[in-house]
Amino acid sequence: MGEGDGVVGGVVGILRAAGCRPRRLLDLGCGTGRHLAELVARLGVDVVGVDLQEQLVEYGRRRYGVELLVGDMRSVRLERAFDVITCLGNSLAYLRSEDEVEAALATAAVHAGEGAVVIISTLMQPLPEMSRRELRVENDLVTASVEVESYWDAVDGVQITERRWVHDRGGVDRDLLRRRVIGVDVLTEMLLRVGFVRVAIADSGGVVGPARTTDEFVVAFC
Known part of the structure; x- marks a missing residue:
C-alpha cells in the first residue's frame, strides 16, 4: 500500500503524492480519534476531530490527547480553516439520506482553506456476496x-x-x-455542488484513476 496499511496509510500516501504538507487537519466523524493520533505521529500536523457521540469523544480525549469536539458533521461550524479535511471509515455511510450526506460535504467545504484537500473513505460499492x-x-x-x-x-x-x-x-x-452505499458519481456531483473544483479517485498509494475496489478514496480539491 505504499505508505502503510489501512486508512491512515492511505491518507498519508495521497497527501505525499499530491505534494501536500498540511499544518491543520479536521476529521469529521472522528470516533475516538485513533486515526488522528496516528496522523499526528506520522505528519506532525495539528488536528481537530468532531463526532456526535459524546462517549467516544470523552474516551478519545483521555486516551489520545488530541483535540476532539462533540458536534454533528452535518451542521457544525468551527470558524476555522484547515489544509486537509478527512471523513473516514463508515461516517458518511451512517447518514440517513443523500441530503444529509451533502450537508456533511458542505461542512467540509466551509472549513476548507485555500488549496485544501478533502479525503473521503466510505462504502462506494455494494458487497453482494454474503x-x-x-x-x-x-x-x-x-x-x-x-x-x-x-x-x-x-x-x-x-x-x-x-x-x-x-x-x-x-x-x-x-x-x-x-x-448506505454512496456511489462515486453521486459523491462527485455532491462535492462539485458544494464548491469543490476537482474530484478524483485515489488508491492508498496516491495513484489517481478509475474506481476499482470498495477500499479506495474520493479526493476533492478547492
Whole structure:
C-alpha cells in the first residue's frame, strides 16, 4: 500500500503524492480519534476531530490527547480553516439520506482553506456476496470475540452487518449496522455542488484513476 496499511496509510500516501504538507487537519466523524493520533505521529500536523457521540469523544480525549469536539458533521461550524479535511471509515455511510450526506460535504467545504484537500473513505460499492467472519476486539472499552455476518440489501440500497459480541466478562450482545452505499458519481456531483473544483479517485498509494475496489478514496480539491 505504499505508505502503510489501512486508512491512515492511505491518507498519508495521497497527501505525499499530491505534494501536500498540511499544518491543520479536521476529521469529521472522528470516533475516538485513533486515526488522528496516528496522523499526528506520522505528519506532525495539528488536528481537530468532531463526532456526535459524546462517549467516544470523552474516551478519545483521555486516551489520545488530541483535540476532539462533540458536534454533528452535518451542521457544525468551527470558524476555522484547515489544509486537509478527512471523513473516514463508515461516517458518511451512517447518514440517513443523500441530503444529509451533502450537508456533511458542505461542512467540509466551509472549513476548507485555500488549496485544501478533502479525503473521503466510505462504502462506494455494494458487497453482494454474503460474508461471515470472526474477529477479536480488545481495547479499553471492550474485550470480546465478535461474529460478523454481512449482506447486501438491494431493495433499500444498504449494506447490512449483524454482529454478535461474546464478552470476556460474560454476556452476549447483538447489534445491527446499516451502511448506505454512496456511489462515486453521486459523491462527485455532491462535492462539485458544494464548491469543490476537482474530484478524483485515489488508491492508498496516491495513484489517481478509475474506481476499482470498495477500499479506495474520493479526493476533492478547492
